[in-house]
Amino acid sequence: MARRKLVVALSGGIGGAKLALGLSRILSADELMVVANTGDDFEHLGLSISPDLDTVMYTLAGLDNPQTGWGLRDETWNFMESLAALGGETWFQLGDRDLATHIERTQRLRQGVPLSRITADFCARLGVPWRIVPMSDDTVRTRLRTDQGWLDFQDYFVRRRCEPAVHAIAFEGAASARAQPEFLSALRDPALRAVIICPSNPLISIEPILALAGLREALARCAAPVVAVSPLIGGRAVKGPTAKMMTELGLDSTAAAVAQRYRGLIDAYVVERSDASACTGLDIDVVPARTLMTTLAEREQLARAVLAAADALAEPVA
Amino acid sequence: MARRKLVVALSGGIGGAKLALGLSRILSADELMVVANTGDDFEHLGLSISPDLDTVMYTLAGLDNPQTGWGLRDETWNFMESLAALGGETWFQLGDRDLATHIERTQRLRQGVPLSRITADFCARLGVPWRIVPMSDDTVRTRLRTDQGWLDFQDYFVRRRCEPAVHAIAFEGAASARAQPEFLSALRDPALRAVIICPSNPLISIEPILALAGLREALARCAAPVVAVSPLIGGRAVKGPTAKMMTELGLDSTAAAVAQRYRGLIDAYVVERSDASACTGLDIDVVPARTLMTTLAEREQLARAVLAAADALAEPVA
Numbered sequence: 131m132a133r134r135k136l137v138v139a140l141s142g143g144i145g146g147a148k149l150a151l152g153l154s155r156i157l158s159a160d161e162l163m164v165v166a167n168t169g170d171d172f173e174h175l176g177l178s179i180s181p182d183l184d185t186v187m188y189t190l191a192g193l194d195n196p197q198t199g200w201g202l203r204d205e206t207w208n209f210m211e212s213l214a215a216l217g218g219e220t221w222f223q224l225g226d227r228d229l230a231t232h233i234e235r236t237q238r239l240r241q242g243v244p245l246s247r248i249t250a251d252f253c254a255r256l257g258v259p260w261r262i263v264p265m266s267d268d269t270v271r272t273r274l275r276t277d278q279g280w281l282d283f284q285d286y287f288v289r290r291r292c293e294p295a296v297h298a299i300a301f302e303g304a305a306s307a308r309a310q311p312e313f314l315s316a317l318r319d320p321a322l323r324a325v326i327i328c329p330s331n332p333l334i335s336i337e338p339i340l341a342l343a344g345l346r347e348a349l350a351r352c353a354a355p356v357v358a359v360s361p362l363i364g365g366r367a368v369k370g371p372t373a374k375m376m377t378e379l380g381l382d383s384t385a386a387a388v389a390q391r392y393r394g395l396i397d398a399y400v401v402e403r404s405d406a407s408a409c410t411g412l413d414i415d416v417v418p419a420r421t422l423m424t425t426l427a428e429r430e431q432l433a434r435a436v437l438a439a440a441d442a443l444a445e446p447v448a
Numbered sequence: 449m450a451r452r453k454l455v456v457a458l459s460g461g462i463g464g465a466k467l468a469l470g471l472s473r474i475l476s477a478d479e480l481m482v483v484a485n486t487g488d489d490f491e492h493l494g495l496s497i498s499p500d501l502d503t504v505m506y507t508l509a510g511l512d513n514p515q516t517g518w519g520l521r522d523e524t525w526n527f528m529e530s531l532a533a534l535g536g537e538t539w540f541q542l543g544d545r546d547l548a549t550h551i552e553r554t555q556r557l558r559q560g561v562p563l564s565r566i567t568a569d570f571c572a573r574l575g576v577p578w579r580i581v582p583m584s585d586d587t588v589r590t591r592l593r594t595d596q597g598w599l600d601f602q603d604y605f606v607r608r609r610c611e612p613a614v615h616a617i618a619f620e621g622a623a624s625a626r627a628q629p630e631f632l633s634a635l636r637d638p639a640l641r642a643v644i645i646c647p648s649n650p651l652i653s654i655e656p657i658l659a660l661a662g663l664r665e666a667l668a669r670c671a672a673p674v675v676a677v678s679p680l681i682g683g684r685a686v687k688g689p690t691a692k693m694m695t696e697l698g699l700d701s702t703a704a705a706v707a708q709r710y711r712g713l714i715d716a717y718v719v720e721r722s723d724a725s726a727c728t729g730l731d732i733d734v735v736p737a738r739t740l741m742t743t744l745a746e747r748e749q750l751a752r753a754v755l756a757a758a759d760a761l762a763e764p765v766a
Contacts, residue, residue, distance in 0.1 A: 175551050176494065176558065206526050212548035217573055218555070226544035230530035233493050237536070240494060255535055 137437065138316050139164045139326040140265075142335020143182045144199040144369055145361055146328030147189035148423045152433030153326070154190055155426075159259035161323075164190070165313050167330070168245070168264045169272035169301055169338030172284045174222050175213075177232040178239050181284075182335065183249060183264050184231060191256040199369060202227045221289040246310050261312070265339045268307035272338055273300045283334070292371040296378045299333055304341035309348070317348045324440030325349065327358035329421060331372040332391050333379070340395070349395055355443035357436055358392050360385035360401040363422055385409060389416075398439045400432075415439060453479055455755070456634050457644040458583075460485045460653020461500045462517040462687055463679055463741075464646030465507035467754070470747030471644070472508055474755065477577035479641075482508070483631050485648070486563070486582045487590035487619055487656030490602045492540050493531075495550040496557050499602075500653065501567060501582050502549060509574040517687060520545045539607040564628050579630070583657045586625035590656055591618045601652070610689040614696045617651055622659035627666070635666045642758035643667065645676035647739060649690040650709050651697070664713065673715040673761035675754055678703035681720040681740055703727060707734075716757045718750070733757060 137157055141150050141164050150164045166183040173179070181200065188194040188202055195203045205225035214220045224232065231252065238248045244267040253262055272283040276294035286294060308314075316322060330336055340346055349356060362385045367373050373383035381387045385405040389396070389412050398415035406418035419435040420428065455475055459468050459482050468482045484501040491497070499518065506512040506520055513521045523543035532538045542550065549570065556566045562585040571580050590601040594612035604612060626632075634640060648654055658664055667674060680703045685691050691701035699705045703723040707714070707730050716733035724736035737753040738746065 176555050177551075202530075206524055206544060208524050208544040209527065209547050209551075212520075212545040213552060215573060216548055216552045216570055218548060218552040226524060226526040226547075227530040229527050229544075229547065230534055230536060233495075233527075234531060234534045234536040237494050252534055255533060 135161055136316055136319065136322055137162050137324050137326060137440075138313070138322065139328055140167075140330075140336055140339050141165065141182065141186055141328040142167045142330030143170070143185040145367075145423075146182070146330040146335065147186045147194070148429050149326070149328045149359060149432060149436070150186055151189050151426070152423065152429030152431070153437075154260050155430040156433055156437065157260070159261075163261040163263055163313065163316055165263050165265050165310070165339065167335045167338050168266060169270050169304070169334065170283050170287070171269075172271070172282060174284070175219065175224070176236070177224075177229075178236045179222075179224075179232050179284075180235070180245070180264065183245075183262065184228070186262050187249065187253060187256065187258060190258045190260055190262065191253075193256065201225050222284060246312070263310050263313050265313065266307040266310055266342055268303060270304045270307045270338055270342070271302045272334055273302055274298070275300070287334075287371075292374065296375050298379075299337070301338045301341040304338060305343055307342050309342045309345050314344075314348060317352045320353045322352060322354035323444070324354050324437065325352060325356040326436055326440070327356065327392065327396065329359040329361040329368075331361060331367070331370055331375070332388050333372070333375050346395065355397040355440045356395060357398040357400060357417075357440045357443075358389070358396045359421060359432070359436060360388055360399065360405065362388055362405070363402040364404060368422065386412075389414070397443050400436050400439055415443065454634055454637065454640055455480050455642050455644060455758075456631070456640065457482045457646055458485075458648075458654055458657050459483065459500065459504055459646040460648030461488070461503040463685075464500070464648040464653065465504045465512070466741045466747050467644070467646045467677060467750060468504055469507050469744070470741065470749070470751030471755075472578050473744075473748040474751055475578070477579075481579040481581055481631070481634055483581050483583050483628070483657065485653045485656050486584060487588050487622070487652065488601050488605070489587075490589070490600060492602070493537065493542070494554070495542075495547075496554045497540075497542075497550050497602075498553070498563070498582065501563075501580065502546070504580050505567065505571060505574065505576060508576045508578055508580065509571075511574065519543050540602060564630070581628050581631050583631065584625040584628055584660055586621060588622045588625045588656055588660070589620045590652055591620055592616070593618070605652075605689075610692065614693050616697075617655070619656045619659040622656060623661055625660050627657075627660045627663050632662075632666060635670045638671045640670060640672035641762070642672050642755065643670060643674040644754055644758070645674065645710065645714065647677040647679040647686075649679060649685070649688055649693070650706050651690070651693050655709075658713070667713055673758045674713055675716040675718060675735075675758045675761075676707070676710050676714045677739060677750070677754060678706055678717065678719040678723065680706055680723070682722060686740065704730075707732070715761050718754050718757055733761065 275298040593616040721736040
């Protein structure tokens with residue numbers, strides 16, 4: 131029997147990166163591909179910024195800032211201080227070390243290097259052996275229709291601190307954007323072990339990925355089990371506006387409602403134990419687990435639970 | 449008798465900024481305009497960098513780094529360290545605080561704001577009351593023909609540490625670049641007190657300014673005395689490749705040879721006392737002074753000597 135090998139994890143920022151880190155503790159370099167949302171990417175101060183991609187990269191490099199959940203540890207803020215003195219825009223915090231990522235990425239993008247190749251090179255240089263792949267090398271931009279009009283994602287998320295009420299979400303460019311080729315061919319690989327949808331905000335972290343042309347079909351056709359992890363615990367997100375946004379969009383802010391959102395795509399759903407009984411009538415395996423990942427051990431433990439759920443569903447490869 | 453008021457100082461980087469600082473100790477906001485060379489400007493890492501302009505600005509803001517002569521005091525280098533880790537170009541040092549100047553300037557230039565207006569705003573925000581004006585809002589680029597071929601200025605100056613032998617110098621764009629309008633109208637002002645050519649490298653700091661369309665004519669026609677300060681003391685520059693470059697171009701590396709270079713343009717020449725006797729046959733006033741500016745007091749003292757030389761030449765305005 132051939133060994134099912136590669137695990138593909140779809141991730142947004144902080145929550146997704148935590149599970150990705152747990153998976154990286156178990157899986158070797160050729161066993162894990164983390165696909166990061168790039169719908170949050172934006173241009174700011176002339177720089178191309180990829181917040182989710184960087185959070186995943188910094189986390190797997192062991193360089194993440196455990197206090198903020200974004201940016202780099204041991205960061206300094208002299209650039210921001212001087213920028214403020216010159217009257218520059220300071221609503222988006224860019225640390226001195228973090229700036230190097232954005233400046234070097236922007237340079238290489240301008241030279242025509244695809245984002246996935248830049249990311250692979252950065253990972254190699256930062257000692258990250260696992261593959262981290264942007265969902266697409268094409269531009270996708272998440273925009274939100276709110277009570278303050280249509281807003282760019284970071285304008286809503288950072289500048290306005292998620293305060294506007296969200297009425298609709300659009301992923302501009304997604305319909306014509308091609309999923310990153312390595313990502314797509316992993317989904318088509320008959321020996322793929324699992325696709326894991328990390329506990330990220332479904333509306334703004336996972337659905338931009340799902341909105342890529344042909345991606346839902348590729349997931350539906352994929353031979354491996356697809357397992358999602360609930361980002362909500364007792365109706366609340368560990369971090370971020372998931373619950374608020376779901377309510378504003380007329381959805382229940384529950385683990386069950388997230389599973390409904392993924393209906394037809396996932397084969398198993400890993401939820402916090404106390405939420406499991408409410409996830410009924412889904413026609414999929416509901417796997418109770420501890421999903422709160424405060425410690426590194428908990429990240430690894432959840433990763434093991436998710437992989438076990440996937441492996442339980444998998445038919446052996448002939 | 450109307451009072452002659454405005455002093456215009458033409459400056460490169462370090463040496464020029466020292467005398468500009470001396471002048472700023474004596475002259476009020478509406479009495480001093482420092483015109484900085486922008487032939488050294490370049491694009492690096494996607495940023496528009498103006499080394500001489502910034503050195504003058506930082507110096508008059510009291511933010512200059514007295515150790516290096518360029519960049520900011522209390523600077524940190526975390527950006528450069530991280531850039532190196534990502535494989536970025538590190539031959540040109542950009543401090544974390546200094547980066548704010550370049551990023552914000554680049555942003556505004558892209559929005560179509562002229563360099564002179566950006567500089568005026570930066571100066572206002574940094575509490576610099578004197579006018580600092582780029583020689584032109586148009587692009588001029590100093591290039592050097594060397595034994596290693598034609599080189600961009602910073603490639604020669606920083607990356608190759610002035611090691612190549614220089615055979616010729618070109619100021620690309622200068623012939624069609626317009627001198628910054630405030631600068632030009634100051635030269636035309638009949639009540640201009642003086643034009644001071646700071647002790648900067650004549651070949652690469654002052655001559656790019658002189659190469660601007662109509663600038664030599666404007667200086668020749670200008671009602672005020674034009675006084676230059678020698679950048680060489682005993683045949684050597686305090687800092688930088690002036691002597692080496694003059695020799696390579698077949699010139700004597702002496703104060704007298706610099707004066708020859710300015711012949712027809714200047715009315716007085718301020719030189720280190722020991723060099724004065726060699727400056728003969730120039731048909732201009734040769735003013736011996738202490739030109740080495742180690743202390744702040746020496747900067748102010750030289751500024752006073754230069755202004756006295758100018759005022760001695762001036763005819764009273766009716």
